[in-house]
Amino acid sequence: MLEIKCPWCGPRAQTEFSYAGDATLTRPSLDTATETEWYEHVYLRGNPRGPHDELWHHAAGCRRFVKVRRDVTTHEIIATAGPHEHLGGGGK
Amino acid sequence: MADTSPMQSALNGIAQPGDFGADQPAGPGVTITERQGLQILHVAGDIRDAEFPSQVRHAIGLPLPMSAGETRASQGTRVLWLGPDRWLVATEDALPALSDAAAVNDVGQGRLVLRLTGPRVRDILAKGCPLDLHASAFPTGHCAESLIGHIGVTIDCTADETFDLYVNRSYAAFFWEWLTRAAMEYGYRVLPAG
Ligand SMILES: [Zn+2]
Numbered sequence: 001m002l003e004i005k006c007p008w009c010g011p012r013a014q015t016e017f018s019y020a021g022d023a024t025l026t027r028p029s030l031d032t033a034t035e036t037e038w039y040e041h042v043y044l045r046g047n048p049r050g051p052h053d054e055l056w057h058h059a060a061g062c063r064r065f066v067k068v069r070r071d072v073t074t075h076e077i078i079a080t081a082g083p084h085e086h087l088g089g090g091g092k
Numbered sequence: 093m094a095d096t097s098p099m100q101s102a103l104n105g106i107a108q109p110g111d112f113g114a115d116q117p118a119g120p121g122v123t124i125t126e127r128q129g130l131q132i133l134h135v136a137g138d139i140r141d142a143e144f145p146s147q148v149r150h151a152i153g154l155p156l157p158m159s160a161g162e163t164r165a166s167q168g169t170r171v172l173w174l175g176p177d178r179w180l181v182a183t184e185d186a187l188p189a190l191s192d193a194a195a196v197n198d199v200g201q202g203r204l205v206l207r208l209t210g211p212r213v214r215d216i217l218a219k220g221c222p223l224d225l226h227a228s229a230f231p232t233g234h235c236a237e238s239l240i241g242h243i244g245v246t247i248d249c250t251a252d253e254t255f256d257l258y259v260n261r262s263y264a265a266f267f268w269e270w271l272t273r274a275a276m277e278y279g280y281r282v283l284p285a286g
Binding site (some may be wrong): 008009010012013015016060061062063064 | 160161174175176178222223236237238239244
């Protein structure tokens with residue numbers, strides 16, 4: 001099991017969290033984005049090896065979203081931050 | 093505001109007073125009492141809005157706790173930190189009137205509140221809770237929202253080896269079964285609700 005450091009609650013068990021997807025995506029413009037851009041935004045994902053930024057929801061705790069930089073090969077959690085904050089450390 | 097007339101316990105026909113489980117010469121490992129008649133408010137607001145904390149403090153007579161797991165208490169009233177913008181107010185007194193500065197929900201009729209006290213209470217809860225419940229990590233006056241037996245529970249350590257648990261009412265029967273099974277090996281005593 002992972003231990004995720006919530007920026008508000010401190011280290012908590014993974015079971016208190018729900019995975020909430022890729023944190024590197026930017027929503028296309030509602031006014032100008034093409035159908036292809038929406039298709040890519042909604043459906044297409046990279047499958048990187050190594051550090052990756054993702055969102056987790058502290059559903060059974062403070063109910064805040066948390067940004068997590070996790071190495072998807074080793075499960076090491078490199079850094080966590082609030083959803084709008086910048087993560088330190090390497091990787092993307 | 094909501095109807096605050098006495099309502100039927102969520103444990104009616106499920107819990108009965110008495111001693112159960114293993115026979116312990118030194119007494120039961122835990123004593124369980126349902127707390128009835130509590131007024132419970134879920135309060136949300138933005139602490140950057142200077143009016144919000146001061147108005148709440150004025151209404152309930154206690155400052156809002158600002159750090160994770162912190163609680164504030166006076167005779168009959170407890171205020172629990174649930175998140176950076178959410179608090180739980182539980183009081184034996186009349187419901188405080190809170191102004192528009194806060195988003196307030198009366199959740200009292202939606203919660204089963206159990207008070208657990210005894211020498212094995214931490215061992216029992218630890219069977220189904222991912223938190224570190226050792227007294228050094230979860231001392232008196234500390235609270236947390238977490239999972240016990242896979243369901244969301246608000247946990248409040250009100251005194252030495254004493255915990256108040258706030259469980260969503262619809263989970264009452266399930267939670268009672270989980271709790272009493274977990275307590276079986278230490279022996280448990282159920283007191284009449286009060
Ligand atoms: Zn949290």
